[in-house]
Amino acid sequence: MSLHARILTEIEERILSGEWPPGTRIPFEHELTAQYQCSRMTVSKVLTQLANAGLIERRRKAGSFVKRPHSQSAVLDIHDLEAEVLALGLPYRHEITLCSKRRSMRAEQERLGLASPGEVLHIVCRHFAGPRPFCLERRLINLAAVPEAAEESFTTVPPGAWLIERVPWSAAEHKIRATAADDDVAAALSIADGSACLTIERRTWNADNPITIVTLTYPGNEHELVARFTPSQG
Amino acid sequence: MSLHARILTEIEERILSGEWPPGTRIPFEHELTAQYQCSRMTVSKVLTQLANAGLIERRRKAGSFVKRPHSQSAVLDIHDLEAEVLALGLPYRHEITLCSKRRSMRAEQERLGLASPGEVLHIVCRHFAGPRPFCLERRLINLAAVPEAAEESFTTVPPGAWLIERVPWSAAEHKIRATAADDDVAAALSIADGSACLTIERRTWNADNPITIVTLTYPGNEHELVARFTPSQG
DNA sequence: AAGTGGTCTAGACCACAAA
């Protein structure tokens, strides 16, 4: 393994593990050259890569700082619900329908990907654009990974935004489906039974440790996911 | 603009414009240092970036070669329909329902994003997984951008795969929606009227020049898009 | 004014794959 690859992974680990939370100033280039006993070019290359990847921000004279994970990847972008509603020119609010802490049932354990039973937080939340329901959120949080979530009511900040601000993650998976609204969904979104809905299921891990699984259900024709990209950006 | 940024964009342009098609060997590092009158470190940095971005492949002793655009970005991956069907363990075939060349109507012009009327190819195609319809493809191709498409029947290679192999692109946009099946879609996919479908609309450009717009419609519950990613990969 | 990052140089040695 090359030196700059080692430096890169070591810094990446500190950021993704939360040891260096967003806002932290990481060591100056000259400190890293001393620490790793290498030339400045080597650490500079690494920091430039991290900056290109969006993990850190570099400011002349001030230093390099850990960035807050800007919810990226285009497809993911969409999931800042509040920003999305406001972009439509409509007022946003959310409403917690259910927030219950309990020992995981087997089905929940499997959905989250837990190896053994544990405490989970089950949340149901409706997001509104103006007077109309915009999205139904059903979420499980692994309390072993995020114990402080148990003390939250999520009435001021919705669960998604709350988690993104606090919990570092290293991997995510989206599953996107079209589904027919069942009774519950139809009632929650004020739409007809059986109408088409867009469902996004998102799971998040930090170093193989499941954090949360969330299902977002949107009324079908009123919502679309948009993703733009160029071939040079994998 | 820094020197390495200039070198990067110049090489990128040659690749994306098709001047250097996939498989082309790009100049050796020592040739580029001569051309740009700079040190080897500078061009090496650029080529490393291009390799990381997946635009080129580097082989010791052999040189650096333009890669074929591996349809990436996870969400896009899914759209190699044949690979997807085969991954399900089912035989794949496709069937061209319509393939007509004509002058664009105004609605088509707008969908494609053409500034003025022009020749377009309108294709309707069904993709099968075993005996069952798997996906309905409705496509417009801008013949000004891809004149050779007019001579194709697309009976051996479906239009999507044909285009990817031949036409370089610099930008793409996906819109993902849940829709209710209308008469046409229901008939084409052998499903009930009004059932939920997943619709992916994809537009592709090469340097602001529209190439194609395609709408892929899948029976809802039988299909899902999966995207995985990590925060360090924008 | 001082210290940071941004860029670049002109070398060097090594690993690897092709001839």
Add this chain to the structure above:
DNA sequence: TTGTGGTCTAGACCACTTG
């Protein structure tokens, strides 16, 4: 065996921003 890319060094000068 040879020539390519992969990595690294020990400098250098500049631009910018903060104090």
